[in-house]
Amino acid sequence: MNNIIATSHLSKSFKAKQAVADVSLAVNEGDIYGLIGENGAGKTTFMRMLCGLASPTSGTISLFGSPDLERGRRMMGCTIESPALYPLLSGRENLEVYRLLFGIRDKTLPDTLLSLVGLGSDEKKKAKDYSLGMKQRLMIAIALIGDPKLLILDEPMNGLDPLGIKEIRDLLLYLNKEKKITIVISSHILEELSKIATRYGVIHQGKLIKEFAAAELEKSGRKFLEISVDDTNAALNLLERSGFSGGDIVGGDGHIELAGHFDEGAEIIDLLVRKGIRVNYLARKEDSLEGYFMSLIGGNKQ
Amino acid sequence: MKNIIRAEFYKLYHSKTLWICLTLAIIVALVIPFGIKAAISAQEPDYIDKTWSAMTVYNYGLSHPMLTLVIALFVTLTSVGEFHFGTMKNYLSKGIRRESVFLAKAIVSALGATAIFLVFEGVLFLTANGLFGFDGSSIFSGAAFAASFFLVWLLLLAYTSLLLMVVFVAKNGMAAIGINICLVSLFPTLLGALNFLFGKSAFKPTSLWLDSMLSGASLLPLSNSAIIFASVGSLGYLAASLAFGIWRFKKADIK
Numbered sequence: 371m372n373n374i375i376a377t378s379h380l381s382k383s384f385k386a387k388q389a390v391a392d393v394s395l396a397v398n399e400g401d402i403y404g405l406i407g408e409n410g411a412g413k414t415t416f417m418r419m420l421c422g423l424a425s426p427t428s429g430t431i432s433l434f435g436s437p438d439l440e441r442g443r444r445m446m447g448c449t450i451e452s453p454a455l456y457p458l459l460s461g462r463e464n465l466e467v468y469r470l471l472f473g474i475r476d477k478t479l480p481d482t483l484l485s486l487v488g489l490g491s492d493e494k495k496k497a498k499d500y501s502l503g504m505k506q507r508l509m510i511a512i513a514l515i516g517d518p519k520l521l522i523l524d525e526p527m528n529g530l531d532p533l534g535i536k537e538i539r540d541l542l543l544y545l546n547k548e549k550k551i552t553i554v555i556s557s558h559i560l561e562e563l564s565k566i567a568t569r570y571g572v573i574h575q576g577k578l579i580k581e582f583a584a585a586e587l588e589k590s591g592r593k594f595l596e597i598s599v600d601d602t603n604a605a606l607n608l609l610e611r612s613g614f615s616g617g618d619i620v621g622g623d624g625h626i627e628l629a630g631h632f633d634e635g636a637e638i639i640d641l642l643v644r645k646g647i648r649v650n651y652l653a654r655k656e657d658s659l660e661g662y663f664m665s666l667i668g669g670n671k672q
Numbered sequence: 673m674k675n676i677i678r679a680e681f682y683k684l685y686h687s688k689t690l691w692i693c694l695t696l697a698i699i700v701a702l703v704i705p706f707g708i709k710a711a712i713s714a715q716e717p718d719y720i721d722k723t724w725s726a727m728t729v730y731n732y733g734l735s736h737p738m739l740t741l742v743i744a745l746f747v748t749l750t751s752v753g754e755f756h757f758g759t760m761k762n763y764l765s766k767g768i769r770r771e772s773v774f775l776a777k778a779i780v781s782a783l784g785a786t787a788i789f790l791v792f793e794g795v796l797f798l799t800a801n802g803l804f805g806f807d808g809s810s811i812f813s814g815a816a817f818a819a820s821f822f823l824v825w826l827l828l829l830a831y832t833s834l835l836l837m838v839v840f841v842a843k844n845g846m847a848a849i850g851i852n853i854c855l856v857s858l859f860p861t862l863l864g865a866l867n868f869l870f871g872k873s874a875f876k877p878t879s880l881w882l883d884s885m886l887s888g889a890s891l892l893p894l895s896n897s898a899i900i901f902a903s904v905g906s907l908g909y910l911a912a913s914l915a916f917g918i919w920r921f922k923k924a925d926i927k
Contacts, residue, residue: 418925418926421761421764421765422764422765422767423761423764423765423925423926423927424925424926425923425925439767440767440769441767442767443765443766443767444766444767445767446765446766446767447765447766448761448762448765448766450761450765451758451761451927452758453758454757454758454759454760454761454762455757455759456683456753456757456759457757458686458687458688459683459686463682463686466682467679467682467683468679468762468766470675470678470679470682471675471676471678471679471763471766471768472675472766473674473675473678512762515766516766522765
């Protein structure tokens with residue numbers, strides 16, 4: 371597997387503040403690499419360095435296996451922070467600027483890309499009149515100009531409605547699977563990220579504290595039953611006496627989380643009902659990316 | 673570089689800034705000769721035909737502060753948007769060399785400023801010709817006028833590169849607009865005040881500024897010192913602005 375991005379001890383300081391500290395990270399060809407972290411953790415600064423918008427204080431970047439970053443960036447498409455568009459130009463005209471910039475002869479390219487991102491019917495509308503979701507899509511279309519092999523997307527799902535999020539998710543999966551484009555993506559919507567990412571990097575206070583694959587997340591994810599009853603103390607005592615140990619009362623509504631008995635839900639309901647305890651619901655749960663992320667961050671809070 | 677310039681021209685053609693600045697230049701070029709005629713007619717009606725001609729009005733317009741102000745607006749507004757709307761990020765993240773971006777902007781700004789200059793002087797000449805007749809005084813030779821025209825154009829290009837450099841250093845819409853308007857309107861006044869500090873000394877701070885060189889280069893017949901100041905000054909400002917602008921831009925983080 372080739373490294374599309376490799377950083378070595380990459381750091382960036384702004385006066386006294388260290389925004390990115392000693393990040394050594396590798397993104398492989400074909401990855402959808404989810405970069406996660408709190409606000410101000412250093413994700414955007416890290417991405418800006420990859421895109422050539424900020425120069426590292428120290429450390430090195432290699433793109434497509436080469437330290438020639440200008441060449442590498444010609445094979446990249448980026449959207450960093452808020453959508454950057456010419457507001458008085460239409461969506462088609464915005465794309466035309468970049469078609470000319472790249473010297474691409476195919477004059478139908480803007481229309482093709484607009485259709486790809488679902489803006490085909492809004493080609494003449496000025497960008498200033500676009501909704502935030504439409505702007506995000508147009509930015510992805512701009513990032514796709516020049517037939518990139520790598521996309522770096524900073525919060526591309528910001529401001530999108532649920533349908534828009536699904537469309538962007540489907541588009542990214544299509545680009546990754548069909549067009550073989552490697553994607554680095556940051557998002558605060560971890561549930562969405564977990565639906566597409568194949569690998570993750572967690573940045574906290576400027577440092578890369580963990581890298582893991584999606585399969586690893588699945589393995590490490592804690593599985594448990596969430597049980598809501600009318601008398602949690604009585605239910606917990608009963609479960610422990612009956613051999614269903616490992617339960618705990620959690621949450622504001624006082625439900626029980628029971629680990630280690632993931633496949634014994636039916637028996638547990640039967641036991642509780644027979645002893646006169648009313649069961650509101652019982653659900654099989656698994657620690658999500660969010661839970662895993664929170665545990666990582668919690669473990670690293672100073 | 674060719675592709676960047678093509679993209680820049682595409683944006684320029686589709687933006688309102690160039691057309692607004694050209695319209696502004698035309699309005700100013702129409703107002704000046706009418707204003708001169710109205711002002712002089714009110715004082716001494718017979719004086720007009722003897723002293724003012726299309727050439728003298730045209731020559732007067734070469735160093736008119738409104739011309740530099742319109743060019744300042746044009747250069748600032750066409751370039752500052754790249755930082756204000758964040759579109760500079762798109763350019764740079766596509767692997768476009770920063771010096772190429774700066775030079776392409778400088779070339780397109782220079783061509784735009786030249787267009788404004790030509791339209792301004794063309795309308796001024798035609799209007800003045802209609803009002804005062806063609807060169808009644810006949811005091812200027814064609815060669816002297818061409819030299820003056822060329823030097824003024826060079827100085828306007830120097831102005832353009834300086835204004836562009838400010839935009840790329842400031843990287844902030846309001847700051848760049850404010851600084852550039854001050855550069856063409858308030859800064860010459862400030863230097864004029866500083867002249868008093870030097871008293872009877874031969875050195876005057878204003879003589880080092882583009883505005884003063886513009887006045888010198890538009891005053892016919894041209895003096896040798898005006899030619900030297902305008903030539904060296906324009907090329908010096910042009911080279912220094914481009915070099916400093918590229919150097920700062922290459923080092924800057926872009927938001």
